[in-house]
Amino acid sequence: MAAKAKNTYKKESKSGTKKKKASKSTSLNGSGFKKVLAFLKDERLHKSFGLLLILFGLYTIIACVSYLFTWKYDASIIDGESLGFVFNGEESEIRNWLGKLGALTAHQFLKVWFGIASLFIPFYAIIIGVRIVFKLKLLPLFKTVKIGFVGMVWLSITMAFIFDAPRDFMGGLFGEQVISWVDSAIGFVGTLFFVLFTGFLAVIVLFNPSFAFLQKWFDKSESEFIPEEEVEAKNKIKEEEIIEDQKPVVVDLNEEEEKEEEEEKEEKENENPLLELEVEEEKEEAKIEEKQEEVKEESDDDFEVTVPEEEEMLNDGELKDKVKEFGEYDPKLDLSSYELPGLEMLEDHGGGQIQMNKEELERNKNNIIETLQNYKIEISKIKATIGPTVTLYEIVPAPGVRISKIKNLEDDIALSLAALGIRIIAPMPGKGTVGIEVPNSNPDIVSMRSLIASDKFQNNKMELPVALGKTISNESFVTDLTKMPHLLMAGATGQGKSVGLNAILVSILYKKHPAQVKFVLVDPKKVELTLFNKIERHFLAKLPGDSDAIITDTSKVVETLNSLCVEMDNRYELLKDAMVRNIKEYNQKFINRKLNPENGHRYLPYIVLVIDEFADLIMTAGKEVETPIARLAQLARAIGIHLIVATQRPSVNVITGIIKANFPSRIAFRVTSKIDSRTILDAGGADQLIGRGDMLFSPGNELIRLQCGFVDTPEVDDITEFIGSQRAYPNAYELPEPEMEGDGSTKELDDALDSLFEQAADIVVNAQAGSASNIQRKLKIGYNRAGRIIDQMEATGLIGPHKGSKPREVLVPDVLGLEQFLNNLRDKGLL
Numbered sequence: 001m002a003a004k005a006k007n008t009y010k011k012e013s014k015s016g017t018k019k020k021k022a023s024k025s026t027s028l029n030g031s032g033f034k035k036v037l038a039f040l041k042d043e044r045l046h047k048s049f050g051l052l053l054i055l056f057g058l059y060t061i062i063a064c065v066s067y068l069f070t071w072k073y074d075a076s077i078i079d080g081e082s083l084g085f086v087f088n089g090e091e092s093e094i095r096n097w098l099g100k101l102g103a104l105t106a107h108q109f110l111k112v113w114f115g116i117a118s119l120f121i122p123f124y125a126i127i128i129g130v131r132i133v134f135k136l137k138l139l140p141l142f143k144t145v146k147i148g149f150v151g152m153v154w155l156s157i158t159m160a161f162i163f164d165a166p167r168d169f170m171g172g173l174f175g176e177q178v179i180s181w182v183d184s185a186i187g188f189v190g191t192l193f194f195v196l197f198t199g200f201l202a203v204i205v206l207f208n209p210s211f212a213f214l215q216k217w218f219d220k221s222e223s224e225f226i227p228e229e230e231v232e233a234k235n236k237i238k239e240e241e242i243i244e245d246q247k248p249v250v251v252d253l254n255e256e257e258e259k260e261e262e263e264e265k266e267e268k269e270n271e272n273p274l275l276e277l278e279v280e281e282e283k284e285e286a287k288i289e290e291k292q293e294e295v296k297e298e299s300d301d302d303f304e305v306t307v308p309e310e311e312e313m314l315n316d317g318e319l320k321d322k323v324k325e326f327g328e329y330d331p332k333l334d335l336s337s338y339e340l341p342g343l344e345m346l347e348d349h350g351g352g353q354i355q356m357n358k359e360e361l362e363r364n365k366n367n368i369i370e371t372l373q374n375y376k377i378e379i380s381k382i383k384a385t386i387g388p389t390v391t392l393y394e395i396v397p398a399p400g401v402r403i404s405k406i407k408n409l410e411d412d413i414a415l416s417l418a419a420l421g422i423r424i425i426a427p428m429p430g431k432g433t434v435g436i437e438v439p440n441s442n443p444d445i446v447s448m449r450s451l452i453a454s455d456k457f458q459n460n461k462m463e464l465p466v467a468l469g470k471t472i473s474n475e476s477f478v479t480d481l482t483k484m485p486h487l488l489m490a491g492a493t494g495q496g497k498s499v500g501l502n503a504i505l506v507s508i509l510y511k512k513h514p515a516q517v518k519f520v521l522v523d524p525k526k527v528e529l530t531l532f533n534k535i536e537r538h539f540l541a542k543l544p545g546d547s548d549a550i551i552t553d554t555s556k557v558v559e560t561l562n563s564l565c566v567e568m569d570n571r572y573e574l575l576k577d578a579m580v581r582n583i584k585e586y587n588q589k590f591i592n593r594k595l596n597p598e599n600g601h602r603y604l605p606y607i608v609l610v611i612d613e614f615a616d617l618i619m620t621a622g623k624e625v626e627t628p629i630a631r632l633a634q635l636a637r638a639i640g641i642h643l644i645v646a647t648q649r650p651s652v653n654v655i656t657g658i659i660k661a662n663f664p665s666r667i668a669f670r671v672t673s674k675i676d677s678r679t680i681l682d683a684g685g686a687d688q689l690i691g692r693g694d695m696l697f698s699p700g701n702e703l704i705r706l707q708c709g710f711v712d713t714p715e716v717d718d719i720t721e722f723i724g725s726q727r728a729y730p731n732a733y734e735l736p737e738p739e740m741e742g743d744g745s746t747k748e749l750d751d752a753l754d755s756l757f758e759q760a761a762d763i764v765v766n767a768q769a770g771s772a773s774n775i776q777r778k779l780k781i782g783y784n785r786a787g788r789i790i791d792q793m794e795a796t797g798l799i800g801p802h803k804g805s806k807p808r809e810v811l812v813p814d815v816l817g818l819e820q821f822l823n824n825l826r827d828k829g830l831l
């Protein structure tokens with residue numbers, strides 16, 4: 001019977017109309033409890049409580065400050081009094097600015113408790129109050145309590161040590177008692193040491209400071225080892241500036257009761273899973289210990305049982321000692337003082353808070369339900385998730401409704417909502433619902449600042465983290481460029497491509513040291529990426545002998561791409577030589593000093609090639625750019641070259657099959673037609689976007705709608721200015737010379753030798769390395785000419801053939817030999 005009744009109740013509560021009857025049948029106790037729960041959850045109660053805390057904090061602080069001036073008059077009157085004294089209605093000579101209550105409160109805090117250190121309590125009350133009322137996180141709560149509490153105890157003791165009576169309100173009764181107790185035990189000097197020691201202990205426990213600088217003082221001879229903290233690029237973003245993602249605002253548009261149940265469920269789910277894990281680990285450890293003890297107890301004298309001890313692990317300090325012993329290579333050492341840009345260079349464009357317009361939500365919901373009902377489609381549930389630019393309405397159709405029927409109503413729903421860019425996702429992957437995305441009437445701008453400050457961006461272990469934007473549930477979306485591994489971006493003009501490119505570049509600049517990544521920037525429009533010129537000697541790579549680091553000329557693009565192909569081949573040679581599979585392993589090996597720089601090994605920075613206006617390039621250079629791009633895209637992921645290619649026109653003659661096949665990650669901003677959307681994403685949808693940074697990201701197999709982070713030109717200007725003003729490398733990162741036709745085989749000498757041949761030969765023999773870039777630098781000539789001279793040297797037999805990453809072998813050992821060699825050439829009439 002009971003089960004049956006329960007069943008009926010369940011059904012009725014779902015059907016909504018009969019819910020009142022059902023609630024009557026539930027026990028009084030249950031509803032009473034719910035009321036109390038609802039009261040406790042009421043936001044007004046929270047706000048009132050918060051306000052009370054702020055008031056208490058301010059009142060106490062003012063009372064205490066006043067006490068510092070008026071204690072002479074008040075202390076004797078108030079001493080030993082209780083609350084009754086405050087409300088006895090009699091006149092008194094109290095001078096505290098806040099009257100008797102103020103004097104009593106201050107007396108309690110300052111004299112009886114911890115002295116002026118007690119002020120931490122009202123201060124903390126204000127922080128909590130502000131957090132509750134204004135939702136403002138002034139300081140991290142837990143950390144502040146920890147530091148505040150320890151600080152309060154220590155300050156109370158120290159103040160009591162410094163100030164004797166009658167100013168004993170500086171340390172409070174607590175401090176006074178501790179000091180008199182310690183003093184009686186170990187005397188004055190002992191107490192002084194006690195105070196200093198406890199202060200030192202508190203600093204160590206709370207902040208765990210590094211004493212590496214001491215080590216450096218004492219240990220100058222071992223200058224090779226510099227602890228990691230010191231050479232890390234300094235991140236200026238403080239812990240308290242990092243913001244956790246706002247929880248997605250999900251509104252269940254069904255009845256309220258269901259909402260409450262779900263909230264409770266969510267709360268349970270949200271309980272920290274890590275905590276559970278830790279508890280489980282502790283339990284397991286305890287079990288193992290128990291077992292070991294049991295075995296020991298059970299064993300008698302002649303039967304010895306040995307339980308093998310766990311293998312000893314090195315702790316952090318010991319590991320560092322090991323590194324110290326061998327000396328780790330640090331790629332950042334050249335620019336060890338480099339500082340990452342700070343958050344203040346980025347602006348807050350939007351409010352950062354989603355504005356939920358209840359009327360709009362309700363109106364849209366009703367319109368959706370009505371439109372569907374007009375076509376005889378019943379739905380059993382509807383809920384909304386509010387994102388920065390669009391709101392996702394998820395509906396669960398009644399059983400028997402065909403999904404394709406809803407999909408076909410896209411235009412009708414758009415009409416009924418009178419909104420552009422409705423996108424229907426039927427079904428939502430992995431959710432069993434149908435999604436209808438409706439643009440918000442007041443879209444919010446997602447500032448790059450909020451993305452950079454997000455916990456997801458700051459605390460990740462990605463190689464090249466890129467904060468692209470915010471998802472429909474308002475979560476920051478951060479992804480790793482090395483995992484993409486190449487990115488194709490398309491979108492009609494003015495829809496946010498350039499901003500998107502800047503967002504990607506800025507993300508990397510906010511996380512990486514100049515030693516770790518280099519950019520090759522191709523900008524046929526000549527205006528979009530010019531700001532990055534300022535960071536040429538920090539972050540840009542260019543062809544040897546080129547004056548501009550940002551490539552705007554198509555012919556130069558071909559050379560650069562070919563040069564990158566050479567760099568790729570060189571890097572593969574290095575990887576092969578080091579017997580590793582990718583750049584990460586290679587660099588790790590190099591850092592651990594397992595690779596010899598004399599064999600051509602070096603720390604390899606990631607290279608990010610950015611091409612804006614790809615269509616323009618394909619139109620002018622065609623196959624010449626397509627082939628190296630396809631080659632790089634196919635092969636370059638393992639050696640750390642990643643491509644980002646942006647285009648306005650995603651037509652098939654620009655994004656050819658071969659390019660498309662090698663760019664699994666794609667971003668589509670708004671495009672003008674469904675065909676364009678198909679070309680870029682292999683699916684429709686990009687034509688339904690609303691522009692201004694609204695985009696679809698496809699990392700390969702799914703489509704994620706994002707609102708791209710917005711970073712304005714002045715912000716990029718500030719960031720590049722900040723980086724550019726820091727100490728830099730002498731030159732931009734030099735790419736290898738592009739391969740000349742016929743390179744690698746013995747050359748025929750068809751021209752007369754270059755007029756600079758003798759000087760170049762001198763340089764090569766002196767350096768005992770046949771490198772064109774060296775000749776170029778020393779003789780100040782272009783790479784074409786230097787390349788030609790190298791060819792001539794090979795043809796005349798001065799140097800050996802091309803050997804991948806290693807410099808060519810010089811076949812003449814010294815200056816004397818060179819003199820002879822040149823004489824020979826003169827005899828042959830070549831010089």
Ligand SMILES: Nc1ncnc2c1ncn2[C@@H]1O[C@H](COP(=O)(O)OP(=O)(O)OP(=O)(O)O)[C@@H](O)[C@H]1O
Nearest residue numbers: 445492493494495496497498499692693708709710
């Ligand atoms: N993420 C964004 N959030 C808000 N507004 C944006 C966003 N991205 C772009 N916009 C707006 O759109 C304008 C055009 O953007 P952008 O210059 O990036 O377009 P584009 O696609 O590069 O155009 P073109 O191809 O002509 O260079 C910007 O000036 C800005 O006002």
